[in-house]
Amino acid sequence: MIRTEHVIELTYLVASALFILSLKWLSSPVTARRGVRAGEIGMALAIVGTLLHGGIIDYKWIAIALVLGTAIGAPLGFVHMTAVPQRTALSHAFGALCVTLVGTAEYYLQAPGVPRFTMGVLALEVILGSLTFTGSLMAAGKLQEVLPQRPITYKGQNLVNLGLLAVAVGIAAILVGNPALSWLFPLIVILGLIFGVLLIIPIGGADMPTVISLLNSYAGLSAAAMGFVLNSKLLIIAGALDGASGLILSINMSKAMNRSFTNVLFGAFGQERVKAAG
Amino acid sequence: MDQEILTNLYVFMLAAFIGFEVIRRVSPLLHTPLMSLTNALDAIAIVGAILLAGEGRSALATALGTIAIVAAMTNVVGGFVITDRMLKMFKSSGPQKQGHP
Numbered sequence: 001m002i003r004t005e006h007v008i009e010l011t012y013l014v015a016s017a018l019f020i021l022s023l024k025w026l027s028s029p030v031t032a033r034r035g036v037r038a039g040e041i042g043m044a045l046a047i048v049g050t051l052l053h054g055g056i057i058d059y060k061w062i063a064i065a066l067v068l069g070t071a072i073g074a075p076l077g078f079v080h081m082t083a084v085p086q087r088t089a090l091s092h093a094f095g096a097l098c099v100t101l102v103g104t105a106e107y108y109l110q111a112p113g114v115p116r117f118t119m120g121v122l123a124l125e126v127i128l129g130s131l132t133f134t135g136s137l138m139a140a141g142k143l144q145e146v147l148p149q150r151p152i153t154y155k156g157q158n159l160v161n162l163g164l165l166a167v168a169v170g171i172a173a174i175l176v177g178n179p180a181l182s183w184l185f186p187l188i189v190i191l192g193l194i195f196g197v198l199l200i201i202p203i204g205g206a207d208m209p210t211v212i213s214l215l216n217s218y219a220g221l222s223a224a225a226m227g228f229v230l231n232s233k234l235l236i237i238a239g240a241l242d243g244a245s246g247l248i249l250s251i252n253m254s255k256a257m258n259r260s261f262t263n264v265l266f267g268a269f270g271q272e273r274v275k276a277a278g
Numbered sequence: 279m280d281q282e283i284l285t286n287l288y289v290f291m292l293a294a295f296i297g298f299e300v301i302r303r304v305s306p307l308l309h310t311p312l313m314s315l316t317n318a319l320d321a322i323a324i325v326g327a328i329l330l331a332g333e334g335r336s337a338l339a340t341a342l343g344t345i346a347i348v349a350a351m352t353n354v355v356g357g358f359v360i361t362d363r364m365l366k367m368f369k370s371s372g373p374q375k376q377g378h379p
Contacts (some may be wrong), residue, residue, distance in 0.1 A: 097349045
């Protein structure tokens, strides 16, 4: 007898294979469009498979949200070609928002008895998610020229940024030690949100596509982290694929533009060096 | 360590290497479409959001899950549509290997 759980797992398995093929096909111009199809079918299978889950008792909100998301997303797919980079950045922000919200809800559902490993992964998930959310919004704003494009730098910028990240990681470590301290959880989210803004402030318009690709990588990693929390191989595979391909893509892009990858990572440094060089 | 966690770590490691390998030699021409495709795939987090919104474990979870689905679905639809549009442009302007379908 075929059980629903088996059907779900099989759709996830096929979806994972399609995601790999999708990336592979997209790396050659001849097969690129087939790659998009594979990605679309994979995503559709993943969504349909999830809808079959026996644990779902109410489809009302899911249906409303799917329709609303499609209605907002479709116009975003038809922006002018010159606006593609900022559209992608904005889209990252949405994806990262999703991961952050799910991570936050998952923590409050499981608190105070969150297992330690889950707690650590949840903290990683929301830190990456929240910094990608504001970071992507900043990147989109700069590209759309809603925000000033000029890199904003000040003395000790990297120290401030790293310090902030260290505080967030420190709080996460305390939570792993004692997951019941639920008032600490929003602090991680807030620190992540601030860190995302500070991360993009020193980066100029020219480096922005590379940074967007890097943010893509972070979003992928946070999705993989969600996979560990929910024990979903599909999420882990898709997240890891994105995390790795986003990273290698941003390294490739900075090479193609003759920029050092570390300079892009620490924009403030890069700016000073460029000035010094000429 | 939990057997389940260990298996998941193996899956993560293997998928990350596959991600590196399939993308490594991508032509610079395809950087932007690839970025928007991986952007669409990021939205796989929608799986978690759907479960959260549908399982009704708490009012907060349903609310956050619903918002999360809207956000992720935006990402899915917009990402795939724009990638396809970009690639369509390539076909008409780039060297034509085959006719339009």
